[in-house]
Amino acid sequence: MIWYPYEQMKGMKAPYKIIDAEGVCLYTEDQKLIDSVSSWWSVIHGYKHPELNRAIETQLGKFAHVMLGGLTHEPVQRLTQKLQQFLPGDLDYCFYSDSGSVAVEVALKMALQYFMNRGETGRTMVLALEHAYHGDTFKTMETGDDEDYHFVLKAYGESKYVVHIPTEISALENAFETYHDRLNCFIVEPLLQGAGGMRMYDISFLKRARELCDRYGVLLIFDEVATGFGRTGNRFVADLVLPDILVLGKALTGGYIGHAVTAANEKVFRGFYDDDPAHALMHGPTFMGNALACSVALRSVELFEEQDYMSKIHTIEEITRREMDGFSDPRIKEIRIMGACVCLEVYDSATIKGYQQFAYDRGVFSRPFLNYLYAMVPYVIREEELVKVLQTMKEWFGR
Numbered sequence: 001m002i003w004y005p006y007e008q009m010k011g012m013k014a015p016y017k018i019i020d021a022e023g024v025c026l027y028t029e030d031q032k033l034i035d036s037v038s039s040w041w042s043v044i045h046g047y048k049h050p051e052l053n054r055a056i057e058t059q060l061g062k063f064a065h066v067m068l069g070g071l072t073h074e075p076v077q078r079l080t081q082k083l084q085q086f087l088p089g090d091l092d093y094c095f096y097s098d099s100g101s102v103a104v105e106v107a108l109k110m111a112l113q114y115f116m117n118r119g120e121t122g123r124t125m126v127l128a129l130e131h132a133y134h135g136d137t138f139k140t141m142e143t144g145d146d147e148d149y150h151f152v153l154k155a156y157g158e159s160k161y162v163v164h165i166p167t168e169i170s171a172l173e174n175a176f177e178t179y180h181d182r183l184n185c186f187i188v189e190p191l192l193q194g195a196g197g198m199r200m201y202d203i204s205f206l207k208r209a210r211e212l213c214d215r216y217g218v219l220l221i222f223d224e225v226a227t228g229f230g231r232t233g234n235r236f237v238a239d240l241v242l243p244d245i246l247v248l249g250k251a252l253t254g255g256y257i258g259h260a261v262t263a264a265n266e267k268v269f270r271g272f273y274d275d276d277p278a279h280a281l282m283h284g285p286t287f288m289g290n291a292l293a294c295s296v297a298l299r300s301v302e303l304f305e306e307q308d309y310m311s312k313i314h315t316i317e318e319i320t321r322r323e324m325d326g327f328s329d330p331r332i333k334e335i336r337i338m339g340a341c342v343c344l345e346v347y348d349s350a351t352i353k354g355y356q357q358f359a360y361d362r363g364v365f366s367r368p369f370l371n372y373l374y375a376m377v378p379y380v381i382r383e384e385e386l387v388k389v390l391q392t393m394k395e396w397f398g399r
């Protein structure tokens with residue numbers, strides 16, 4: 001029995017069985033579907049991409065995997081070189097892991113140990129955002145703020161170690177005033193909070209956060225697992241405000257294989273680099289730096305640069321704004337658009353119940369959750385395909 005994610009297995013609707021996938025489309029026995037979810041926002045180049053396939057096949061002919069403990073290899077070295085050049089600022093120190101959640105855990109551990117290594121053992125707290133989502137492992141659940149995902153944590157009561165604030169500058173300033181000497185980091189999904197409901201906020205909040213982190217010596221962590229590689233209309237939000245630690249996942253491998261990176265800046269790295277062996281970062285996922293993942297990630301980043309993906313993303317945003325212009329419905333609370341993300345938030349989750357099948361019948365795969373009907377399409381989508389995705393959303397309200 002397959003135990004499916006985020007589902008009450010009793011009475012669960014049968015999932016659609018995919019038998020092939022190519023470009024932006026998924027194929028079932030009886031339907032061709034434009035994937036408006038990009039397999040949880042990761043498949044930015046579409047499926048069965050010839051160049052990405054080739055990158056993996058070539059590496060597979062050599063070896064699929066060797067551990068990174070005491071060994072190294074060309075794919076991980078080349079990817080790291082590429083990321084050093086591609087990522088903003090001095091986020092040059094790349095720690096790999098097999099999923100976004102683990103990469104966030106690594107970032108949180110780095111921030112805590114950074115201060116422990118300096119003898120500042122009182123900095124045990126993390127500042128985070130309301131409605132944050134940082135993964136499903138225990139510390140990332142605690143750092144997140146979403147009852148719908150993490151209500152199991154209620155068993156432990158209020159966390160002493162995490163404070164959640166709204167994306168308001170006054171709340172930010174108050175939190176720093178109250179907790180600054182106990183905080184090791186402030187972690188955010190910058191500009192766009194994904195799983196917490198596609199909530200969007202202003203860059204001024206992050207600029208102020210950077211100032212306050214600098215003033216009080218707190219590390220700033222950007223969880224760009226979802227926002228990285230163009231989703232917000234910026235390559236990385238880190239291009240606008242530079243964090244101390246940047247976490248990337250999802251689209252890192254073009255959605256081919258689970259892999260993630262925690263990229264730290266020089267200052268953080270220096271906090272571990274000394275003569276004391278106890279100051280080393282004690283972490284090492286079995287599959288970190290997997291050779292197939294690194295090979296496909298390298299090719300994915302190259303494609304992103306060579307084929308000017310940022311202009312594709314800007315076109316997606318333009319088309320989305322054009323199609324949504326003037327559209328409204330009394331059941332819709334807000335329509336939010338940022339880069340290649342569009343979200344229709346409804347007042348009542350019952351409003352979008354049945355949408356998935358409605359979209360399926362029209363050749364679109366969608367997975368609304370709670371009060372959110374959204375699309376995060378692969379960047380290679382053609383105009384008519386994108387229009388179809390958006391028209392289908394609008395049609396649902398026009399029934």
Ligand SMILES: *Cc1c(COP(=O)(O)O)cnc(C)c1O
Nearest residue numbers: 099100101133134135194225226
């Ligand atoms: C998906 C996601 C994660 C978790 O990544 P996994 O690979 O599913 O563990 C963490 N942070 C954010 C912002 C995400 O969207």
